[in-house]
Amino acid sequence: MKTCTVYGDMQADSAAEQYPTVPLCDDCVSEDSQAGPDHKIVSQQRYNPAFGDTCDWCSKTAAEEAADKA
Numbered sequence: 001m002k003t004c005t006v007y008g009d010m011q012a013d014s015a016a017e018q019y020p021t022v023p024l025c026d027d028c029v030s031e032d033s034q035a036g037p038d039h040k041i042v043s044q045q046r047y048n049p050a051f052g053d054t055c056d057w058c059s060k061t062a063a064e065e066a067a068d069k070a
């Protein structure tokens with residue numbers, strides 16, 4: 001699980017909506033890294049549960065991801 005800044009709604013007024021910070025699971029992060037020019041992740045940080053523990057794209061939770069790796 002990573003906490004990522006992604007491209008959001010560029011028509012929005014606030015930077016928080018243009019570049020929202022969301023939790024993403026490792027699968028979605030690695031898929032995005034192979035998406036080339038269509039990638040949506042601006043930057044990734046260490047996982048911070050303060051931004052949530054459920055992947056914004058596929059709804060996998062941090063607990064489910066940990067169980068997958070166990």
Ligand SMILES: [Zn+2]
Binds near residue numbers: 026028029056
């Ligand atoms: Zn995901």
